Amino acid sequence: MANAYSNTNGNGRGYVLEAQELRKDLQMGEVTVHALRNVSLRVTQGEFMAIIGPSGSGKSTLLGLIGGLDTPTSGRIFIDGQDITNLNERDLTRVRNEKIGFVFQFFNLIPTLTALENVALPIQFAAKRKYSPNKRAKELLEMLGVGDRLHHRPSQLSGGQQQRVAIARALANNPPLLLGDEPTGSLDSGSSEVVMKALRDVQRHMNTTVILVTHNMEVASQVDRLVTLVDGHLAEDTDPRTTAQIAAARMLREKRATGEIPMLPLEGR
Ligand SMILES: Nc1ncnc2c1ncn2[C@@H]1O[C@H](COP(=O)(O)OP(=O)(O)OP(=O)(O)O)[C@@H](O)[C@H]1O
Numbered sequence: 001m002a003n004a005y006s007n008t009n010g011n012g013r014g015y016v017l018e019a020q021e022l023r024k025d026l027q028m029g030e031v032t033v034h035a036l037r038n039v040s041l042r043v044t045q046g047e048f049m050a051i052i053g054p055s056g057s058g059k060s061t062l063l064g065l066i067g068g069l070d071t072p073t074s075g076r077i078f079i080d081g082q083d084i085t086n087l088n089e090r091d092l093t094r095v096r097n098e099k100i101g102f103v104f105q106f107f108n109l110i111p112t113l114t115a116l117e118n119v120a121l122p123i124q125f126a127a128k129r130k131y132s133p134n135k136r137a138k139e140l141l142e143m144l145g146v147g148d149r150l151h152h153r154p155s156q157l158s159g160g161q162q163q164r165v166a167i168a169r170a171l172a173n174n175p176p177l178l179l180g181d182e183p184t185g186s187l188d189s190g191s192s193e194v195v196m197k198a199l200r201d202v203q204r205h206m207n208t209t210v211i212l213v214t215h216n217m218e219v220a221s222q223v224d225r226l227v228t229l230v231d232g233h234l235a236e237d238t239d240p241r242t243t244a245q246i247a248a249a250r251m252l253r254e255k256r257a258t259g260e261i262p263m264l265p266l267e268g269r
């Protein structure tokens with residue numbers, strides 16, 4: 001017999017992330033805020049996606065659940081095939097260290113450590129160490145275009161450089177999933193572009209799945225998949241480039257229909 005999850009009845013297998021009917025209620029005194037109302041999502045390895053939506057629509061809440069920073073009120077979350085919904089704090093910490101890299105708006109680098117030391121640190125702490133910390137850190141920083149800043153401290157780096165160091169740190173243990181909450185939120189447009197290019201390189205070369213929360217439409221237009229949250233619901237799930245093409249084609253058709261721009265010789269027959 002079909003169970004309650006018959007319409008989403010996956011077990012996470014084949015997906016780097018599967019979220020099933022996630023709800024998150026938050027208590028504000030007497031009032032219950034329904035931050036997420038019923039969000040289901042499947043993401044395959046190597047996708048490059050963004051989550052957008054108005055302020056308060058639940059973006060950070062969703063990212064926190066996906067990243068195992070918080071637990072849902074109901075629903076299930078699978079990361080790389082593993083059900084993380086009911087893990088205890090110790091096991092959840094292990095999943096976070098091995099499977100998930102985080103990047104934040106304000107970089108969160110350790111100010112007293114150099115770029116190299118910041119990136120090497122999570123490798124030194126890995127339970128099953130797969131890499132030589134300094135060698136791996138150097139390789140990652142070189143890949144992200146900051147290989148000439150190994151011994152600089154965060155205060156001696158620009159915002160774009162600091163964020164690339166933070167991305168290198170997030171990738172230190174080669175997680176399948178990289179999550180960013182407004183990773184370009186405190187950068188000017190030039191640095192933002194450099195960071196977006198770095199994230200795209202990571203996705204292409206390491207096949208890392210990248211999920212970004214953003215308010216920036218320039219950032220949102222560059223991803224392959226755009227998920228829109230409205231009031232805790234998943235309102236839309238599209239390829240923004242296809243959407244832009246469809247919108248442009250529609251506009252062209254309308255302008256031609258009104259005679260605002262001329263028809264092509266073979267059109268309209
Ligand atoms: N700790 C909390 N306690 C109570 N309510 C909360 C808490 N954190 C968030 N909320 C509420 O949950 C809803 C979703 O918040 P969330 O931070 O996920 O929004 P967001 O989409 O990330 O917004 P923004 O774009 O402003 O960052 C909001 O209505 C918010 O007020």
Ligand SMILES: [Mg+2]
Pocket residue numbers: 059060061
């Ligand atoms: Mg937020």
